Amino acid sequence: MNTPAFLRQNAELISLVVLLVVAFLLKNIDTTALISAQTDRLKTASESAAANYTKGGIIAQPNTTPRAVSSANAAASISHAIESSLRPKVVPLPNFSAINDVKTKKIKFFNYLNQLSNTANEKVVQIRTEIQRMNPQRLTQQQAKRLNRLSKSHKIKTKVPAEQIDLLLRKIGTVPTALVLAQAANESAWGTSRFATEGNNLFGQWCFSLGCGLVPSGRPEGANYEVRQFKNPQDSVDAYIRNLNSHGGYIGLRRIRECLINNGQTVTARALSAGLISYSSRGVDYIDDIRSMIRVNKLEPWQKIWWGNGVQHPCSELVQLVRPKTATEDPIHGITTPGKY
DSSP: OOHHHHHHHTHHHHHHHHHHHHHHHHHHHHHHHHHHHHHHHHHHHHHHHHHHHHTTOOOOOOOOOOOOOOHHHHHHHHHHHHHHHHSOOOOOOOOGGGOOOHHHHHHHHHHHHHHHHHHHHHHHHHHHHHHHTOOTTSOOHHHHHHHHHHHHHTTOOOOOHHHHHHHHHHHOOOOOHHHHHHHHHHHHTTTTSHHHHHHOOSSOOEEOSTTSEEOOTTOOTTOOOEEEOOSSHHHHHHHHHHHHHHOGGGHHHHHHHHHHHHTTOOOOHHHHGGGGTTTSTTTHHHHHHHHHHHHHTTOSOOOSSOGGGSSSSTTGGGGOOOOOOOEEEOTTTOOEEETOO
């Protein structure tokens, strides 16, 4: 195994070792360094005061007391730098339009998205680990700022640290790679759409400020949304997962995931897809398309007899899809009767 691969696979262990070493060094060095610096400052201040006194007055000196470096803050900064350096570089979106063979295009697309999905979910795991290490009663200044930023980005309104931590851990979670792949293929036309090739947007995400993205050709008159542009495809996947973890429209998806985890069940794309009812105006039909893509492309094991179709499983009710009744016109009475025929 080469060195970069070894470092990536053991990033968490390496980070922990470095954190322990840094914490030990800071604990033993900070106090001595601070005392030495304060002694030098007092000596300088005394000499300056004596010189000023001989001139007939005392001039106020600025407070130049050096601030001790927090071992927790320093360790967090070093850990963040290590994690960033170990993440693989983002490969630009391949030219999938140039691949004529459908099977080859699918394989290359899924292989490409698989790496992006893994990286995005690794970031989620790192964020969860960071939050779990926080003590709401003893937050460092850096941790408090980080907690507030995460709360804001995940639409959590409370300012109470303990409540912020609890809600963030309930909201922030990984998303099955099968769901990432299926939605990316559906939303980006297998990486060939204009929004994918020009804006690195693989999931059709919108933004609402002028110039924030690409204007859809079929946008209704008076509408102000644009299709968001990203620096690279990885940013698009990161934003997609953050959207599922934070937006109010996907609370159903998060409840399904939480229910499965609490009952020791595997979190599948098929199950979570039931929480995508707000992702498209097509509603249930869109979910059917995503599930079909998962099944046909064998993105995850597909159970013919699925607990989601029954009532015995504790999470069954959460994945039930309410299909709209078909409205048919009564040729005799001239009225519309939902679901009569």
